[in-house]
Amino acid sequence: MAADTPAQSAETLGKPPSTPSGVQQAKLFRIYNHYRLVVSLMLVALLFVDPVNFDMRFRFLDYYQAGVSAYLGLNAFIALLLVAGFHPSQRHITLSILLDILIMHGLLLASTGITNGLANLVIVSVAAGNILTPSRMGTFYAALAAICSLGISGWSVLALGESADDIVRAGSLGILYFAAAFVLQSISLRMMRSEALASSRARSIAELEQINQQIIQRMRTGILVLDRFGQIRVANAAAEELLYGAPKTSVPSNQRANVLPKPLKQGLDAWLKDPTQRIEPFQPSPTSPLLQVNFTQLDQERGDQILVFIEDMSKVTQQAQQMKLASLGRLTAGIAHEIRNPLGAISHAAQLMEESPNLEPGDRQMLEIIRRHSRRVNGIIENVLDLSRRRAANADLIEVAPWLQEFREDFLQTQDDDCTAANIVLKIDPQLPPARFDKSQIEQVMVNLCDNGLRYSEQYSGQRKIGIHAGATEDGERAYIDVRDQGPGIAPEHRSSVFEPFFTTDKAGTGLGLYLARELCEANQAHLSLVEDNKPGCCFRITFAHPGRMI
Incomplete structure (x- = not known):
């Protein structure tokens, strides 16, 4: 006999079935065992009714009594196992049906033969077997019951000299066994197909609901x-x-x-x-x-x-501004060459005039105005061209704390040539969630914010000092970065306009820096905002999107 596989061993130990059909089969077996327990109790109770005449009606009374008592004990033992949480496997169910058929025919043999009313209970056992195991095994139950019935009838005719009508009755019962097996197998198979179809549709609905939930969440x-x-x-x-x-x-x-x-x-x-x-x-x-x-x-x-x-x-608003700047970018790209040529000539002429030894102080002041505004015009052209040529974000999952420390070191190295040393106070909260963004684009935003912050801090306080704070939103799932300067802040009437293109309070500015910064943040599904917290200076916050819900 082949060794049991691990799955079979688990079933033998009575582990709960994992499939819906297995659970349903276990429930049906519990109901069938209740029926067997009631039948065995009734058979035992009948032993106490008119026991004096039992010797005349039963062939082997002692064997009958022992068989009924053993049948009651077996059913009671199985009932206790089920109450204790035992989960029958297919092997247990098959063995129980086979024992029922054999025990019932043993009781028929020990009683009055095939004419006893116990023969009708065999039909119930065969029917239950075909419901619990609607396969070829169900046909085997019917064949075994028919063979046992014919065997008892033939033995009665040959050994006891009883009427041959018992063989006819046994044949009729055999036909009933097979009829019950075929009918119940057909019904059970249809129910199983319906249950499988219902389970498949339920799974499809559950999967569709899960997909819809994910779509809605994203x-x-x-x-x-x-x-x-x-x-x-x-x-x-x-x-x-x-x-x-x-x-x-x-x-x-x-x-x-x-x-x-x-x-x-x-x-x-x-x-x-x-x-x-x-x-x-x-x-x-x-x-x-x-x-x-x-x-x-x-x-x-x-x-x-x-x-x-x-x-x-x-x-x-961003789409409207993009359309406006796209048109402006195309226009600028078309005339940039025509503008830069005379602009370069003007700048070069101003440099040559500055080398003249006979310039008056007023003339030198006029040359400085020419150079400053030439640089401003060139900066405007460069920024608008950058907007029109901006590439799509290539976002990666970034740990904000080490990236921010590396950015601080790199940025300070670019500030070494300035006469006043820059000071950046970095504060990073613990347990900072990661963020998904394009390093080069967000670095460009941070450079713009830090440059602005250092410039305004120096103008207002004389110190090139800013603070950078990295933290997590209140739900703990998204990171944000604050850049705070020590400048005069932004007037309340200008706060709603700081991110508009070409808006600036600095005569030397182009008015496109903060707009470009917000554009780059939006491209990375982040949000750049002005924090109004009634603290000194001005604070800009980059709030990153949830790293697991970006599209």
């Missing part, structure tokens, strides 16, 4: 499901980032699941009063982008749930 558009009182039922990751993505917010993290930002709650109340009204864009926090929301009823009949779409308006 969407850049925020989606909320609210009730009429503004309680949040469902929110995707984009909605949480757009509404609560700031590292500091007045809403505690344990209350975020059910609390709407005040501007959104006011917009919801206004929409409930007038569904045709369009809600004005708003900012949940000073570091958040400008958001536009749209409401619609999720259930048109009851209207008790509201679907909210949250769009980042900065992307719409």
Whole structure:
């Protein structure tokens, strides 16, 4: 006999079945064992009814009594095992059905033969076997029962001289056994196919739901499901980032699941009063982008749930500015050559005039104005050309702390030629999450912010000193970098315009540095914002996207 495989050994030890069909089979076997226990109890109880006449009606009374008692004990033992948590395998079920058929025919042999009513119980055992194991094994149960019935009838005719009608009755029972086997096998197979189809469709639905969930979670558009009182039922990751993505917010993290930002709650109340009204864009926090929301009823009949779409308006504004700058870039590319030639001639002429020994102080001042504005015009042309030629971001998963330390060292090395030494105070929080971005593009943003910060700090305080702080957002899943200078700050009336192209408060600036920085951040799905925290100086924050939800 072949050795048991590991899977068979596990089944023998009674481990729970792992498939739905196995679980269903175990439940059906429990029900069948309850039936066997009730039948065996009834057979034992019948032994105490009119025991005086048993000798005349039973061929082998002692064997019958012993068989009934053993059958009750076997069923009681199996019932206790099932109550204790035993999980029968296919081998146990097959063995139980075979024992039932053999024990029932043994009781028939010891009682009055095939004419006894116990023969009807064999049909139940064969039927149960075909339900529990709807395969060729079910046909074997019917064949075994038919052979046993014919054997008992033939032995009764030959050994005891009984009527040959018992053989006819045994043949009729054999036909019933096979009929029950074929009918129940057909029904069971159809049920199994239906169950397999239902399981397959259930898995498909579950997979489709999981895919939809992943798509919704990875969407850049925020989606909320609210009730009429503004309680949040469902929110995707984009909605949480757009509404609560700031590292500091007045809403505690344990209350975020059910609390709407005040501007959104006011917009919801206004929409409930007038569904045709369009809600004005708003900012949940000073570091958040400008958001536009749209409401619609999720259930048109009851209207008790509201679907909210949250769009980042900065992307719409960005697209409009990109179209404008694309046109400007094409124009600049077309005339750059025509502009640079006379511009180079002007700069060269100014240099030659500066070498003249007979220049008056006023003339030298005019030459300085010529050189400064020539550099400014050339810088404007270069920046616009860079915008028109900007490549797509090649994002990598970066550990922010070592990258930021390396950037600080490299940046300070480029500042060694300045007369005043630069000082960058670096602070990195522990357990900083990684970020996904293009190193060269974000480095360009950091260089722009650091250069601006050092310049304004020197102009205001006389010290070329800035602070860089790397931390994690309040949910602990996204990293951010703050660059803070020691300058005069930005006037409140100019804060909404600092990222617009060609806006500058510095006469020597081009007004494209911060705009280009925000463009590069947006290309890396990060967000550059001005932090308004009532602290000295000016602070710009780069908030990176979640590294696992970038598209």
